[in-house]
Amino acid sequence: MKRIGMLTSGGDCQALNAAMRGVAKCIFHSGEDVEMYGFLEGYKGLIYGNFRMLTPADFSGVLTKGGTFLGSSRTPFKQIREPDENGLDKVEAMKQNYYKLRLDCLVILGGNGTHKTANLLRTEGLNVVTLPKTIDNDLWGTDMTFGFQSAVNIATDAIDCIHTTAASHGRVFIVEVMGHKVGYLTLNAGIAGGADIILIPEIPYDIKKVIDKIEERNKNGSKFTILAVAEGAISKADAKLSKKEYKEKMKNYKYPSVSYEIAAKIQEKTGYDVRVTVPGHTQRGGSPCPYDRVFASRLGSEAGKLILKGEYGFMVGYKNREIVKVPLEEVAGKLKMVSPDASIVKEAKLLGISFGD
Amino acid sequence: MKRIGMLTSGGDCQALNAAMRGVAKCIFHSGEDVEMYGFLEGYKGLIYGNFRMLTPADFSGVLTKGGTFLGSSRTPFKQIREPDENGLDKVEAMKQNYYKLRLDCLVILGGNGTHKTANLLRTEGLNVVTLPKTIDNDLWGTDMTFGFQSAVNIATDAIDCIHTTAASHGRVFIVEVMGHKVGYLTLNAGIAGGADIILIPEIPYDIKKVIDKIEERNKNGSKFTILAVAEGAISKADAKLSKKEYKEKMKNYKYPSVSYEIAAKIQEKTGYDVRVTVPGHTQRGGSPCPYDRVFASRLGSEAGKLILKGEYGFMVGYKNREIVKVPLEEVAGKLKMVSPDASIVKEAKLLGISFGD
Amino acid sequence: MKRIGMLTSGGDCQALNAAMRGVAKCIFHSGEDVEMYGFLEGYKGLIYGNFRMLTPADFSGVLTKGGTFLGSSRTPFKQIREPDENGLDKVEAMKQNYYKLRLDCLVILGGNGTHKTANLLRTEGLNVVTLPKTIDNDLWGTDMTFGFQSAVNIATDAIDCIHTTAASHGRVFIVEVMGHKVGYLTLNAGIAGGADIILIPEIPYDIKKVIDKIEERNKNGSKFTILAVAEGAISKADAKLSKKEYKEKMKNYKYPSVSYEIAAKIQEKTGYDVRVTVPGHTQRGGSPCPYDRVFASRLGSEAGKLILKGEYGFMVGYKNREIVKVPLEEVAGKLKMVSPDASIVKEAKLLGISFGD
């Protein structure tokens, strides 16, 4: 008999349901006697004991559905360690609910923040298995996260749509792509969408180089230029600032986001009409793409296998085309970033794409 | 022998190429001896004599392509009547290029602004046939414009994507939809996307009613609410302002767009987390949907037929499911808007959708 | 207090759920006291008393879902009038279940066959309101049916996919499109997909004319030709046969479907490599397109309004861009077909598309 708790935490993304379905199908199919509980709205549900029992029917028809049927919420790591407004010790509360339900383990789906808390629970003695969810693909210990490829598709669609208008009107267009502090999403969507300039956080840009590229294209007869800009893109000058200086600068920041700053600078120096498009939250929504459905199902089934074997304390990740188990302590608190020397970056440069560096 | 000039003017949209292909296929297929010229970047090409000859090969493979292969530009009506920076009389220049090429007629594809200029050229003695292009569906004299249904699809996709995140996180989400001063696009995408509240320019909203609806949904257990807000949505209070007062107000407007103002007010009064997504220019780009391809092809072929018969001075439009010719003087300068009493509005209200009125 | 039964009958299609949601939202939102019952698997559920109560929750999240959550089945008209294998009088059984549940009316969603039975029930004294469901768009009394536009999209996608291969390999490709005995679906998908030849049941083809068109294209340098062929396409020779003669012929028919016969004849006479693709049932599945979602929601809400007013005996249809009620006796037993003189056919011919006539 296994008693399993499950929760999804952090920003939602595509294939969360597919991954949970993978875990559940594997465990229900194994013939093992099992009770499964879903905690609602991420760690909140675990803290305050909001849960419901899950049966095979809950996982029927969810493979293709975006979002998470358990609901999610963001709870920064610090906050988890602080008592709530009624003085409740959250970590203690989570442990109590875990023990009250006599759980054998928790299945936790989430990104970087989620993994810090999951590792904390592990150090507190709870059995935990996690799954790498994020459109940013910035989780340490795995080559890939689910949600990423679906988000690449949506961001690429946006660039494709902008392409026809840019070409018709001869304008400069910026499409701002999600990804927090890492550039995987922008890099892939940018190459897939045929962007001429790609700006990512890991390769700070020089606005002069960006403008040079636009001017060069114009000289060569290309009347339009498309930039894929990561929401976390940063200029060389800003990258040199200390954290404090940067915070100070951002206090009086007059742009809705970095793309608007870049647009303003290009417009100012070239006189070109520059437009910004921000697909925003659409990038984390909608039905997961087939790649993510397969990937999340595979990860989920392997997580189920670990649970059946009683192997806890791991994130189920992906390395060199195999599903692997990665010790949680290796994952938590680290960020996977695009290396400026990665072959995909070099290949993009071979294609003539400028990174503004 | 027919000598035909063609141009696309104003913001680009889906199916411009499909419509031009329709005209060209019809005329080339007729066996009539023909010379066809494409003016580049809208009226600019006609003013400055930038054109190239078009052959059947130019129209091959363009049915599914977004944008316009002739390029486009916006030239407000007033500007057309004013001399350029070198003192050139633009209207006179257009006439001269028309006569120099000994054109039998001009085929002009565009929206409201474009039609004003097209009608001006008609009154100046040029032969003109026009085609109704706009994602806004706001052209007088036709039930439908091409681009509209494709834009509905993209805006609906955006709402669909947001839906899964809204449901997972229990947030209020606003999706801002294009459409200038009319609400067709928002209304249709809103119904298709299952929006709970739809705000369009033709039905000024009362922010209290909007908030009431959100609170009512929360009481009934729906943790999220989705608003489809037209970029031209206006509050009842603002709708009562004179043009001058409104302009004055907008001078100090601190929001990037009306959706952000609405978001701020909801957040302020309810404390709910409100997010805004603006798909923006993506709504006018990308491959035309099958509906638009069929529709634009049909309009184009009928325009070709008119030209072959030498019937000029018309927009080719759509009324009661038939392609019709509409005298240009009836079209120019008028705006088609959503009637607050339209059956589609009433039906949306029957479904429980609030318009904030 | 209203007691309403609902069922979906015949082949499923997109937007069935959206239409039912429209009815339900309208009625639940009206504040009227209501009990709603869903009969499972079409008329079968009504005959054998298989039903379940429906609450607002049943209609949540179904707007974008294909298929029908009530299930469906085909029961030919004749069969309905015949006793079942246990001697049960089906019509009588349906009446008894209707009266047992003290229903005020039945909401029936279906196509041609379904409407015959719905009308029968009306003549037997039951209150009936129907909604026009079919990808074929062949229902009398309405300009449009839901499912149609979604099916056009899928069939067009198939042609688009085939297009790139046809162009790369210089082959003749046939895409066989659904539609039973009518050609709307093929006609629209054919125009949207840029087909060179469109064969529909309403315009019998001459295989020589079809081959002539292919040869003409080859002479003009087009190395490939795409045919959109309705599953009900018929040759001029076959169209002249009596029903009996045709049946006799089809007994020994050696082809899987008409497209394969046409392919064989083209290949035989020209030596060209001809490939057939049959998207088949995919055309009736998947998420409804935004057009269908809006359309089905509107029809549903108007059906709800009729029920609230107690107006029965109607199909809710669409005429000249308005939702209208059409007496059931006018609808049942009639087929709406493409007129060979319809303007859309003429326009397709203007574009150079051959109908093989």
Next chain:
Amino acid sequence: MKRIGMLTSGGDCQALNAAMRGVAKCIFHSGEDVEMYGFLEGYKGLIYGNFRMLTPADFSGVLTKGGTFLGSSRTPFKQIREPDENGLDKVEAMKQNYYKLRLDCLVILGGNGTHKTANLLRTEGLNVVTLPKTIDNDLWGTDMTFGFQSAVNIATDAIDCIHTTAASHGRVFIVEVMGHKVGYLTLNAGIAGGADIILIPEIPYDIKKVIDKIEERNKNGSKFTILAVAEGAISKADAKLSKKEYKEKMKNYKYPSVSYEIAAKIQEKTGYDVRVTVPGHTQRGGSPCPYDRVFASRLGSEAGKLILKGEYGFMVGYKNREIVKVPLEEVAGKLKMVSPDASIVKEAKLLGISFGD
């Protein structure tokens, strides 16, 4: 100065243009003096000297286009070695055209057959660089081929569409997926589409086991079952036949394809209504998905780099997430197949998917 010839051979697929664009962008961008020639319709163009010069403009706008702008054709390996109907030695002819144009190398895009011929040309002394194109992903020496992921998407779409109909009607549905003699495409589309049974050539099926699974689902209340069947699926009995015996059997084969045989057997033994859908050639057409665009662009750019360095005789492949060069002699004549012990197969089984084994 580099003189480069390029050709695409075998069945077309998505991202061929993207891959050629990658090669061309890399080389044109390098500043190297270059002349590029495109041979039309695969090896045919090289044999008969049909080619045209390629400039950067030829590669503009092709990133998102399906098919191959050079055209393609299939020429089985044996045929290449045999003289043509005029007695022309094809291999000699290819060499002569290569030398006549004083080419430095040939860039050849294709699948298994293509690679045999490419390797032959290499042994004949020509410089060759190849790129792995096939929706089947069956090329030795690379973890992935371009076209594969796009085809997975289309096949999955088909299963998704069928899903709603299967669920509504409670039927058994078979979707026949491409892939020749290997099962990657079926396996991935099957998992992504939530198929209950997946039959691939590498794991011969026992029809009894297939039927058992269907019956088991029925017992558990699932009224429908979906099978993803590879076009090359084979029964255990057939797998034991010698090549000769199998050929003999297929001579009198009365089914259009294996799926129809399986359908007939299920129907016969269970009485269930079984429907077959064959998306066919649509799986290789249409716009490449973002994954394939990125992948093909990367491969292309690395091929360009090899050429610039004068490293010939390689296929540019993908191993453990890095682009690598693989000696052509290692690639030619070998087939990469799904191992029945592959982890993805085991994971699919953990999910409860039956392989009929």
